[in-house]
Amino acid sequence: MREVLEGSQAVARTVARCRPGVVCAYPISPQTHIVEALSVMARTGELRDCEYVNVESEFSAMSVSIGASAAGSRAYTATASQGLLYMAEAVYNAAGMGLPIVMTVANRAVGAPINIWNDHSDAMAMRDSGWLQLYAADNQEAADLHVIAFAAAEELGIPAMVCMDGFVLTHATDVLELATQEQIDGFLPPYSPTQVLDIDRPTTIGTMAGPESFTETKYLQHLRFLDAADVVEAWSDRFTEAFGREAGGLAVRYDPDTLDRDRSAPPAGAEDLVVVAMGSVIGTLQEAIAPMRAEGLPVRLVGISAYRPFPREALKAALGESRHIVVIDRALELGSGGVLTGCVGRALAGTGSRIHSVVAGLGGRPILEGSLRDVIARALAGEQRGLEFLDLKTGGVPVPPVGATEVAR
């Protein structure tokens, strides 16, 4: 059934239908609506056989999730920004212990200066924590990704973050179709943990590893991560078969002309400029690029859905013969450029590709279709510099009309 829903509500309901055993979270904007919805469902019984725990910090939220997961429950939490960084130690710990917790990250900037609005700096700071990171392009995918995330995480024994742009998605209302309880029950295998704190078969979780074994431990974690791409892709494909719509995947392809998502779209050609991006800016790019295509401009779009593991092969396959790339990045590697740009560059090392980094939408600055078209047109004309901050203001900060998120270019 297609219905009108806020992104956070869609995520909360889908998570509830994945039947978590323990949900534990600490409020932080823009994640709040998700956990508020879940706490209501816990009270009304919509979230059945589930403990909902209100804790006193994110550090405890992740720690409770660790305990719950180790004791044999499907565990879920959600956070953003300062909260994600506050739980950082436990985030690494969960991955190191192979506990398949699923966490929504309502992506938000990291302070100082404190800023509650969207960019990807928070999750990027955790990019090497050993978690899967799956990015939602829209609210339909944000909801669907949670089903894929539980499935992939539990098969791999690797925790998964589902990243959705804060406010831009979490607080936006769209027309969506939620996976039903029956559909999810038919799709998601019951949780069967590989390691449990079991009275009958006692085990030790979280031992120390000395210099003689630490490298090997990390090497095994690395190998597991290499497996992850196939597992994420397989679950995403299964999802598409089961639900009749695409979600997840590794590198996402779009029809050259309609710009609709289409996994059978051809790779880009040698003449094409390819825009690579992840998160909700994809939707704005679809609208921005379609008219350029209609004018005959050779522009293609490729999305990154799985940022961790980074989909090197899938990205290269989607880029095809193209060697000219613009990366739209929502996080900044200070002194260098976009964070995603760095990953794309590493994946394309030795291919002789020209890569432009466009840092856009930091701290909630709206990304406008016109600005995107502008920067793409300049890249096509060979006039774009290597690193650009989209709509950077010079000469002071103008004051927006009151109440409006500033949209002036």
Place this chain on the structure above:
Amino acid sequence: MTQIRIHGRGGQGVVTAAEMLARAGFLAGHEVQAIPSFGSERTGAPVVAYCRFADVPLRTREPVLEPDVVLVQDPTLLGPAQPFAGVRPGGLVIVNTTEDAPWVREHAGDGEVDATVVTVPATRISLDTVGLPKPSAAMLGAYAGRADHVTLAAVQQVFRDRFPGRVGEANATAAAVAYAHVRGEPDPRIVPSAEVSHA
């Protein structure tokens, strides 16, 4: 595509209004989207939200820059919020006030803009019906009365769905009163109910 911008103050239900409008638009057969420009606003602070109706699924995430319709839920925002900014030629601006259109243009400081200005005493209507200064239902009722993007029935339906019982009914009445007001029709509360079926 129809793009709507809503101005109001924290606590007036601006974000809810955008969501309810999207729901009503969906009932009227559109693809819809509602985007709050959410912030750290406190009660009384100016707030903006956006809504879009279209025939095809909406993909863009940019805020509405050139609205076809502007709803101003609080007349004290006419100056500071620049409600006429970016309005498309021939657009519609609906303002919650007991004053008239020339007064609105004077206070918005934008007398030249090519737009239809409609006024509706939405706060008074909501105080009379809902008992609270929550003008959203009346504003959306007024919108339904002056454009065919949404119907009064759809607006009433979404409020009844969201607030089952007395509150939903009161909001539905507020919408109907505002609808009649902007169409110059008699107040539905004082005519026999059989006659208010043009919704």
Place this chain on the structure above:
Amino acid sequence: MSTVHIPFLQTGTLAVGGRLLDDAERSVQSQADRPSSLTRGHRACQGCAEALAARWVMDTAVEAADGRLVVANATGCLEVFSTLYPESAWKPPWIHSLFANAAAVATGIASSLHAQGRDDVRVLAQGGDGGTVDIGLAAVSGMFERNDDVLYVCYDNQGYMNTGVQRSSATPPSARTATTPAVGRQPGAPQGTGKSMVKIAMAHEIPYVASATVADLRDLEAKVRTAMSIHGARYLHVLVPCPLGWGSSSSESISLSRAAVQSGIFPVVEARAGELTDVQRIRERMDVEAYLRPQARFAHLFKPGGEDALNRWRALAEANIRRYDLLGGRP
């Protein structure tokens, strides 16, 4: 307490502006050159008691420190509504670092001043109940335990208001919040929860602990003065009604504070080195209903099925009255 006890009741209040009092005894707010530490331009809601309390606390502390006060603020409403770039409503030197670390940042400031030999500059840390009793508790406790020279002020509005009214561990039983909705078998926050930070602070046996409300601003002022006259770790806990989170009218913040005290729900006390030294007696006893009913977050207590919870509130008030002898031996 350092208030002067003058039998003529009005003189101690703001109603007569303290005019009958000695200069030294006058309210900071009654002086033409009051510091106005939290000045115009902040964006708090109408009727926000946190803004009111912060202004009185800071102005008194600034005056007591001869204008040499440095402030560390935790994340929360107070920080967000006062400092949206490029504006700041603060006059004293003021730093906001994070949500959990105001107490530790304040210790850092105090240590640096000490290292620089600056014993003329005083340090104040402040935060909401969330930043104090929840996520910041470890840092607050550490600061207490080391007896660092910091006055820590908690503005307790009983919830995470800045993020849209979620439960904190200072949220009282049965209060409705976004994460403790008023639905299900036990509507609102669970019974038996809600930390007493005053007792926790007292358990650290720091030099000075006090509680206060915005219903008695002269008492609040007096307590800040007393705290500022002492060195070492000091703790002040101020009850600050929040119209948004409590679902009360913006005109009721003062009367609700008074009802909280006069019903026995919020004991106003002072303690030194872990010993209770002063208790504000109930002047005119009120039923807990006077406190609870005006707040929408307790609306379900007054519907069928709410009697049990309401009685538990009465028991809670009774327990406070007994524990702190709030009636002073009166029946």
